[in-house]
Amino acid sequence: MPPTESMPIGVFARRSGLTPSALRFYDDAGLLRPAETDxxxxxxxxxxxxxxxxxxxxxxxxxxxxxxxxxxxxDAGPEEASRLVDEQVAKVTEDAAAVRREAAALKSSLTGAPWLPIAALKGPVLADAVEQVLTATAHEPGAPVLSGVRVEAAPGAVTLTATDRYRLATRTLAPAGTPVTGWAGTADGDELRSATAGIRRTPWVRLEATPYGLRFRLGDRGDRHCGLLPGEYPDHRQMLACLADVTTRVTLSKERLLRLLEEHPGERITLRVTDAGVATDRAEGGTLLPAVVTGPETRVRFALTTLYPAVSTALGPEVMLDLRGPDQPMTVRSADRGDLTTLAMPVSADRSPVT
Structure with a gap:
């Protein structure tokens, strides 16, 4: 008969999430002895x-x-146990990144296609651009392409673009000389992110491509590889071309606007633009930010998770907000540099995103 208040191995397995065979193994290994053995x-x-x-x-x-x-x-105390867990997570993360890099290099080599030279770019500038546009990516089931960054090379420019359908971030970089050829592909966002540390520490990076991958030539630091995502990328160029005319333009301090967003208690925030500046809706407390405003007064409502990243990645101390009405995308960019542009979609009065 089982001991009083004890449970058989099958019941304990269901309670713990371990299989009976695993429990027997951990018993033999001395990690988890049963309370009683018949x-x-x-x-x-x-x-x-x-x-x-x-x-x-x-x-x-x-x-x-x-x-x-x-x-x-x-058997360790909380501090030591936490340290060991952190060490294991770091090791697993590093191993996974190494596997991703090796897989990207392997897929590129399997095609047998020669590497196509794209452009040479300043490493620190390219790394910054990647991190800035990556804030607009999203991991969505059924739409893996939204987790990637669209890379497009044309004479005199390399453009990086990302969108999660509610934000769109795009930055254009000037390569050294003219790109050898026109090219476009969607780089895997996770693999691209893991490559940025090496890219940032390299003065000049040569970008090359095959039909299935990108290669970043880092000189003495070796190469970094990034796979390309299949599927059609959203037609962001058509969306940009179809934007309505700007009705109200606002230039204000990026730091003050970010502080306003950080201190706002809700998940949604209404920006009220008047000749006096920018404030939250009066019903929400109404802190006024000084701003240079041209155009009519307007109110636009945003989800903080959409607006904050759009503002935080802007370049320079001041941001320029181009508004087109309460149901149209707002453009966020630097007041003095236009090579990084972000579109932020507002939310409607019923709290749903405007599409």
């Missing part, structure tokens, strides 16, 4: 207070943590 049948029985250790053991193994480290973590 001397005749060999059946294992566990107690309620062991569920927490078993659950922690399962979660640590899901981090691909070695058994020896798992044993140390389970």
């Amino acid at each position: 001397p005749v049948s060999g059946y294992r029985y566990y107690r309620e207070e062991q569920v927490a250790r078993a659950t922690a053991l399962r979660r640590l193994r899901e981090l691909a943590m070695p058994l020896a480290t798992v044993a140390t973590v389970l």
Whole structure:
């Protein structure tokens, strides 16, 4: 008969999320001994207070943590356990990034196609541009292309663009000389992000492409690879071409506007633009920001998750807001540099995004 207040291995397995075979293995490894073992049948029985250790053991193994480290973590104090978990996460992350880089290089080489020279760009400038436009990407089921960055090369310009349908960020860079050829592709956003550290530390980066990948030539630092995402990218050029005329233009301090957004208590914020400046709606508290305003008064409502990244990535101390009405995209850009432009979609009165 099972001991009082003990549970058989099958019940304990369901409670802990571990399989019976895993529990037997961890018993043999000394990580999770049963509370009782029937001397005749060999059946294992566990107690309620062991569920927490078993659950922690399962979660640590899901981090691909070695058994020896798992044993140390389970018996360590909170500070030491936290440090060991952080070390494991860093290792797994580094390993995953290495696998992604190797996979991107492998896919590019499998085509047998020669690398096509695209352009040479300043590494620090390219890294900044990548990080700025990546804020407008999104991981959406059924639309993997939205997690990527559209890279387009044309005579005298390399343009990076990203959109999650509610924001669109685009930045144009001047290459060294004229790009060898026109080219366009959608770079995997995660792989591109992992390449930025090496790109930032390289004075000049040569960009090359095959039908399935990009290669960043970093000189003495080696190469970084980035895969290309399949699928048709949203027609952002047509959207930009179809924008309505600007009705109201606002120039104000980027720092003050960001502070206003950070201190706003709600998930939505209404910007009220008048001759006196920019404020939140009076019903929401009404802090006035000095601004240079041309055009009629207007109110536009945004989700903070849309507006804040659009403003925070703008270049320079002042931002220029081009408004087209309460149901039209607003353009956010630097007041003195126009090579980074972000569009932010407002929300309607019923709190849904305007599409």
